Amino acid sequence: MLKGLIVTLLLVVLTMVGTPAATAADMKPIYTQKAKDVAVTLQNESGQWKQGKNEFVLEFTSLQDKKPVDVGKVSLNTSMAMPGMAPMVAGATLTSEAPGRYRGTIDFPDRGARQVTVTWDGPTGKGSTKFSVPVR
Ligand SMILES: [Cu+2]
Numbered sequence: 133m134l135k136g137l138i139v140t141l142l143l144v145v146l147t148m149v150g151t152p153a154a155t156a157a158d159m160k161p162i163y164t165q166k167a168k169d170v171a172v173t174l175q176n177e178s179g180q181w182k183q184g185k186n187e188f189v190l191e192f193t194s195l196q197d198k199k200p201v202d203v204g205k206v207s208l209n210t211s212m213a214m215p216g217m218a219p220m221v222a223g224a225t226l227t228s229e230a231p232g233r234y235r236g237t238i239d240f241p242d243r244g245a246r247q248v249t250v251t252w253d254g255p256t257g258k259g260s261t262k263f264s265v266p267v268r
Contacts, residue, residue, distance in 0.1 A: 140190075159189055163248075167261035170194060170201050172250055174265065181246070181267045185239050190250065192232040200205060200232030204254015210246040210265075222246075239268045 160179030165172045176188040192201045205264060208224040224236040240246070246267055252259040 144188055162188065163263055163265050165250075165261050165263045166195060167259055169196065170203070170256075170259070172261055174248070176202075181240065181265055183240055183243050183267060184244075185237060187235070187237050189229070190226065190234045190236060192252070200230065202231040202255055203252035203259065204256075206234050206250065206252045208238070210238065210240075211251050212242075212246050243267050 142238070144242040158177060160177065162174045162176060162179055162181060164174075171193050171262050173191045173193070174188060176186065176193065181188075188200060190206065192203045192206075194201050198205040206226055206228075208226060210222045210224075212220040214220050222238055222240060224238040226234045230236045244267055246265050247262060249260060249262050252258065
């Protein structure tokens with residue numbers, strides 16, 4: 133009887149411990165781009181962008197020692213070439229969460245490949261990089 137109760141309590145504790153909130157470790161890379169001496173990693177929980185609202189994390193790490201790099205002010209903008217009309221553009225709102233780590237949201241009205249431009253300006257200087265990411 134008492135043994136059963138202890139086992140039950142243990143299971144409850146294990147269940148509670150086993151379901152932490154989403155952490156950095158749960159993030160899957162969407163795309164990693166090397167730009168000069170930093171790696172720019174775009175990531176989220178699913179590892180891909182979808183139509184509609186997306187939350188993501190943008191991380192800057194040193195190519196040398198893999199440590200986070202504080203790149204200062206960061207912006208992320210996307211553009212989609214649309215035949216016969218002006219490109220469809222969408223920008224992200226980014227907030228710094230930790231040095232080299234930025235949390236952002238972006239809204240895509242449709243699917244298709246996006247040309248992504250990331251720019252930064254801070255203690256290590258200015259930089260920018262471009263890469264393509266599909267919106268599924
Ligand atoms: Cu479009």
